Amino acid sequence: xxxxxxxxxxxxxxxxxxxxxxxxxxxxxxxxxxxxxxxxxxxxxxxxxxxxxxxxxxxxxxxxxxxxxxxxxxxxxxxxxxxxxxxxxxxxxxxxxxxxxxxxxxxxxxxxxxxxxxxxxxxxxxxxxxxxxxxxxxxxxxxxxxxxxxxxxxxxxxxxxxxxxxxxxxxxxxxxxxxxxxxxxxxxxxxxxxxxxxxxxxxxxxxxxxxxxxxxxxxxxxxxxxxxxxxxxxxxxxxxxxxxxxxxxxxxxxxxxxxxxxxxxxxxxxxxxxxxxxxxxxxxxxxxxxxxxxxxxxxxxxxxxxxxxxxxxxxxxxxxxxxxxxxxxxxxxxxxxxxxxxxxxxxxxxxxxxxxxxxxxxxxxxxxxxxxxxxxxxxxxxxxxxxxxxxxxxxxxxxxxxxxxxxxxxxxxxxxxxxxxxxxxxxxxxxxxxxxxxxxxxxxxxxxxxxxxxxxxxxxxxxxxxxxxxxxxxxxxxxxxxxxxxxxxxxxxxxxxxxxxxxxxxxxxxxxxxxxxxxxxxxxxxxxxxxxxxxxxxxxxxxxxxxxxxxxxxxxxxxxxxxxxxxxxxxxxxxxxxxxxxxxxxxxxxxxxxxx
Amino acid sequence: xxxxxxxxxxxxxxxxxxxxxxxxxxxxxxxxxxxxxxxxxxxxxxxxxxxxxxxxxxxxxxxxxxxxxxxxxxxxxxxxxxxxxxxxxxxxxxxxxxxxxxxxxxxxxxxxxxxxxxxxxxxxxxxxxxxxxxxxxxxxxxxxxxxxxxxxxxxxxxxxxxxxxxxxxxxxxxxxxxxxxxxxxxxxxxxxxxxxxxxxxxxxxxxxxxxxxxxxxxxxxxxxxxxxxxxxxxxxxxxxxxxxxxxxxxxxx
Numbered sequence: 048x049x050x051x052x053x054x055x056x057x058x059x060x061x062x063x064x065x066x067x068x069x070x071x072x073x074x075x076x077x078x079x080x081x082x083x084x085x086x087x088x089x090x091x092x093x094x095x096x097x098x099x100x101x102x103x104x105x106x107x108x109x110x111x112x113x114x115x116x117x118x119x120x121x122x123x124x125x126x127x128x129x130x131x132x133x134x135x136x137x138x139x140x141x142x143x144x145x146x147x148x149x150x151x152x153x154x155x156x157x158x159x160x161x162x163x164x165x166x167x168x169x170x171x172x173x174x175x176x177x178x179x180x181x182x183x184x185x186x187x188x189x190x191x192x193x194x195x196x197x198x199x200x201x202x203x204x205x206x207x208x209x210x211x212x213x214x215x216x217x218x219x220x221x222x223x224x225x226x227x228x229x230x231x232x233x234x235x236x237x238x239x240x241x242x243x244x245x246x247x248x249x250x251x252x253x254x255x256x257x258x259x260x261x262x263x264x265x266x267x268x269x270x271x272x273x274x275x276x277x278x279x280x281x282x283x284x285x286x287x288x289x290x291x292x293x294x295x296x297x298x299x300x301x302x303x304x305x306x307x308x309x310x311x312x313x314x315x316x317x318x319x320x321x322x323x324x325x326x327x328x329x330x331x332x333x334x335x336x337x338x339x340x341x342x343x344x345x346x347x348x349x350x351x352x353x354x355x356x357x358x359x360x361x362x363x364x365x366x367x368x369x370x371x372x373x374x375x376x377x378x379x380x381x382x383x384x385x386x387x388x389x390x391x392x393x394x395x396x397x398x399x400x401x402x403x404x405x406x407x408x409x410x411x412x413x414x415x416x417x418x419x420x421x422x423x424x425x426x427x428x429x430x431x432x433x434x435x436x437x438x439x440x441x442x443x444x445x446x447x448x449x450x451x452x453x454x455x456x457x458x459x460x461x462x463x464x465x466x467x468x469x470x471x472x473x474x475x476x477x478x479x480x481x482x483x484x485x486x487x488x489x490x491x492x493x494x495x496x497x498x499x500x501x502x503x504x505x506x507x508x509x510x511x512x513x514x515x516x517x518x519x520x521x522x523x524x525x526x527x528x529x530x531x532x533x534x535x536x537x538x539x540x541x542x543x544x545x546x547x548x549x550x551x552x553x554x555x556x557x558x559x560x561x562x563x564x565x566x567x568x569x570x571x572x573x574x575x576x577x578x579x580x581x582x583x584x585x586x587x588x589x590x591x592x593x594x595x596x597x598x599x600x601x602x603x604x605x606x607x608x609x610x611x612x613x614x615x616x617x618x619x620x621x622x623x624x625x626x627x628x629x630x631x632x633x634x635x636x637x638x639x640x641x642x643x
Numbered sequence: 644x645x646x647x648x649x650x651x652x653x654x655x656x657x658x659x660x661x662x663x664x665x666x667x668x669x670x671x672x673x674x675x676x677x678x679x680x681x682x683x684x685x686x687x688x689x690x691x692x693x694x695x696x697x698x699x700x701x702x703x704x705x706x707x708x709x710x711x712x713x714x715x716x717x718x719x720x721x722x723x724x725x726x727x728x729x730x731x732x733x734x735x736x737x738x739x740x741x742x743x744x745x746x747x748x749x750x751x752x753x754x755x756x757x758x759x760x761x762x763x764x765x766x767x768x769x770x771x772x773x774x775x776x777x778x779x780x781x782x783x784x785x786x787x788x789x790x791x792x793x794x795x796x797x798x799x800x801x802x803x804x805x806x807x808x809x810x811x812x813x814x815x816x817x818x819x820x821x822x823x824x825x826x827x828x829x830x831x832x833x834x835x836x837x838x839x840x841x842x843x844x845x846x847x848x849x850x851x852x853x854x855x856x857x858x859x860x861x862x863x864x865x866x867x868x869x870x871x872x873x874x875x876x877x878x879x880x881x882x883x884x885x886x887x888x889x890x891x892x893x894x895x896x
Contacts (some may be wrong), residue, residue, distance in 0.1 A: 474744050477710045479678055479734040483668040484700035486693065493774035494828035503821075510788040517796055584824035 050196040070159035072146045078165045081134045084109050089148050089159065103135070105143045109133035110309055111624035137166040140329035157411070191218040194262075196230075196280060196315035202325050205272050206338030206369045206400050207431040213280050215244070216252065220287040222308060228281035235275065236268040236372060239396050259605060266401050268338075268369045272324035279314040285313055325429050331438050333377065333566035339368010339402075339429035345424055354416050354451030358442070360409040362389075364426065367402035370395065375407045378428060381419040385412040413448040418443050528575055539565045539635050543628070550624050556614065558624055562631050563610035566603065569635055573642060583607065595641045603634055646797040667693050671703065678710055685774030686710040703730035705740070712744055718863040720744045725865065725896040729831050732769035755883040768827045771807030776824035783820055787813030836892035839864045839879070846886030857886040866893065 075086040084146065116129040137143060145162040193216050200209045217223070224244075247258045262282070271276055287308050291593045301351055325338070341364050375389045395403040413419065421444040430437050477639035491501055542565035548560040571581050574589045587600050674689035690707040709721030724741040731737065771779070790810030799802050840861050848855040850872050860866070860880065869885065870877035876893060879885045 115844040476712055476740045479673055479675060479706040480736070482701040482702070482734040483671055486667045486671075486698040486703070487698045489697050490832070492828055492832060494824050499777050499781070502777075503784060506781070506785045506788040510792060513792050514795065523682050574700060 070148060070157050072148060072159050072162050074145065074162055074164065077162065078167065079137055080167045081138070082107075083141055083338060084134050084136050086132060087145060087162075088130050088132045088136050090128060091150060091157070092126065092128045092169075094597045103133075103145070105138055106135040106145070107138055108133055109312070112308075113638075137164060140166050141150065142166070142167060192216065192284065192286060192313065194220070194280065194282060194313045194315040194515055196277065196318050198267075198277075198318055198320060201267060201319070202321045202323065204429065204431045205269055205325055206336055206372070206429065208266055208268050208339065208369060209320065210400070211263075211267050211277060211318070212261060212263040213265075215260045215262050215282075215313075216250070216257040216282075217260070217286075218255065218257055221260075221284050222287055223285040224262075224282055226280065227312075228279075230278035230280055232267060232277055234269060234271045235469050236270055236369065237396065238266040238268075238371075238401055239602070240264040240266060247522075259595045266397065267320075268372065269322040270372075272322045275320045275322055277318040277320065279317050281312065281314050284311045284313060285309075288381075292410050326434075326436075329436055331425065331427040331436050333425055334429075334436065335374045335376065337364070337368060337370075337373045337426075339366055339370070339428060340429060340430055340432070341366030341370075341426070341428050341439070343366060343426040343439040343441070344443075347444045347446070350445060351447045351449070352413065354413055354628045355448045357410055357412050357450065358446065360411065360421070362409070362424070362426075362441075363404055364406040364407075365404040366428075367400050368428065370401065370405050372402055373405060376424055378409055378424060379422050380390055380409075380411050381413075381421070383413065383417075384419070384616055385414055387411070415445065416448045416450045418445065531572045531575060536635070536639060538572065539569040542568065543632060544633075546628060546631075552602065553624075554622065558628075559610045559613040560625065563607055563614065566607055566610070566631065566634070569638070570603070573638070590638075590642070593642045595638065597632070599637050599641055602630075603638070606631060606634060646767050667696070667698055667894060671706075675706065675712075678706065681713070683710045683713045689716070699726075701727040701737065702753075703727075703735050704730065705734070706738075708740065708744070711880060712740065714891075717744045717747045718838055718840045721865065722896060724896055725836065729826050729896060731772055733771060737788070739857045744863070748862035751863045752766070754881045764826070767823060767833065768830060771827070773824060773827040773831050775828045776820060780817060780820040780824045783813050783817035785814075787811075787817050834895040835868045836896045837866050837876070838896065839866065839892060840894045844888050844892045846878070846884075846888050848886060850877075850887045854887070859889075865869065868893070868895065 054199075070089065070091045073088045073090065076083075079085050084121045110133070113132045114130065114134070116127065118125060118127045120126075135145075143164045143166055145164050146159055147161045148159040150159075175554050182295045195214045195216060197214065198209050199212075200207075203209050215224070244260045244262050247260045250257050250259045263280070267277075285308055330426050342362050343362070345360065345362045348361070349356075352358055362378075364370065364373060371393065375391060379387050390408040390410070391405065392408070393403060393405040394569065397403065422442045424441045425438050426441070427436055427438045429435070504586065542561045546558050546561035549555075549561060567581055568588050570576070570590075571578060574586070574593065576585060576589060583604055587604060590600050590603075591597075606627070670689050672691055674686045674693075677683075677686040677689060687710045690703060690710065694704055694707070699864050704723045704727035708720045708727060711717070711723060712720040721744045722739065724737055724744060727734070727737045728741065768776075779795060790806045790813060792806075792810075794803055794806030794810055797806060820847050839862055842862050844860045846857045846860060848857050864880065866878040866880050867880055868876050871890065874890055876884065876890045877887050880891070
């Protein structure tokens, strides 16, 4: 095309009269917001080359440059014009200069005026591309193509699933597109759904027919309450559109020119979702965060096993909702059971929302025989449609465990409570002693001190004192007994003399009294036995201890008996008084010798 | 048995003898607080001020040793632990901290094997301190006297027999504990052990700078002092090596 223009210029230049040439800058708007596209045209009458534009650094070039030149011949006067068009967007706020531009014509440099663009704060709502007041190209973007982000619900509960659609509405040909920025969705669980962007539908908005392509479909499950903003999606589209330039010649029109491809950046509007917390009231115990609509089944592989045989408890949760986020249920297995973490398998599908089934496989091994019970399990979820909690109970399970094979038990015995060695975390010295001690002067020793020697000496002295005191006491005591002993013989002799006198008088009664008293008195004094204890038994025992022979004791006892008998019944006793007297004397003599 | 009551009274008096405390408990408590606040320099200063007044207690030396340990002065820590151990040989805390401190010093000396009887004797002496041994000795004597008294005075054959044997046993025990107490007393009075308190010492073969260099000792090493001669000491280290060093390089335990 350029060649064609140059050729035309060349042909016409011969007849061209020189004009005063002028370069101007025109903008579609002088007051814009940041990022808002606007059109700038640098136009010049006449022809020139090497147009240079200064101060475009503050602006993004969205489109362009599109150059156009025109030539008209009016009354033989040829007028030419050349223009360069950009679609720009301001990068920052403030009054930004645009231009000047220079161009060299026949060696002369021509400078243009400078435009001041007043850039205001960006308005988020305008980012959706609704600038209808921009002519030409921007108008095409605003009306003819835009991105929309919509959700099926704007008010959900935590854990409730919603669907987010990104749709492209377009009335112009879209050749290709690429997503440059996907919204980050903090605090949400996101599951993308496969879509087919090439399958388009027709939709009418404000009386205009649009083709609609679903670029993206996402299931979003908010994980926290509050307002969640889904950031805009940004995408670049390559569109084919009618050239803003008028077809300049017949060739263009014939050859189907006038279309050009352009890159358009589009952003969707941010979407705000109001996330409500789950109601606290009537919240069941053991609620694990399931929101949706579920059914629940729990089954036991066997209820009669031998010890050390594994049992499987299978819990299947089926339904629609945030199934992926359901934690394994806490099952209260009997303490004696060996339990393992459940194996979780999920089978998800995304037709008409997130759904599917999730299976928890609990493996337990009873280690001892007996009857066990697994308490009924409650699976609870929140139904966002009914706005209430639903509790699904399972039956109780009774397990009968028989005695296991002892060899088996040995083979698979597992001791979960290994005694561990005390773990030493740190190494430090023992802490200081905080109790206040008893201070004593250095070189103050107990051994060799006066108190020590006193302590040694006093028991020795005490012992010696004790020994002598005892000795003296003993001596005194032994004297008393000796005196009594000596007295005994004397007394006995006295009584015997009286008895002898009675014998001669043949006073039988008095004789026996004297004899028995002589014997009793002698034994009592001799053996140091008090009168109260002076029984025959006591006497014989004491005499035995003193080493007196049994014959003598028997003799003594029989003599005493005879005397007592005679005293109370004098006539009944026969026998010679002289013999008894002699016997008694002999007895006392024998006792005197035998008592030691 | 009137006299036995007298003995009990006597023992009670002996046990109740306490050194009247002045302000040392306060200083000690302040030092402990400083230690707790990790102000070890101040704690050391306070503990030392008590020692400077010629006062001693195993706890005092132990705490001072701990404070030195915390400042990284292991030689003085060992010195004070050893002093504490001398006063209270059966305290487990002291032994453990002493062991920790000994692991921190540079020298590791293989202890030369000792005769079984020597170690046994040392172990027996280390069971209690000098005072406890002395008290045990007196106690044995008192019991011995009581049983012999029983032997003499009783008429009962069994009691007499028991009195004779028990009395004899206690008298033998008395003699044994007396000698142990004496050894313990001698050991705690003697200052024949020392700790190297300078970073590095060259041990010489005779008390003269010009003599042959034998080996090098480092800070914290425990030595036995065998002889002293004009500012020099003949020392013996745990593995049996003997040599001479200057007495300023060692602090006696």
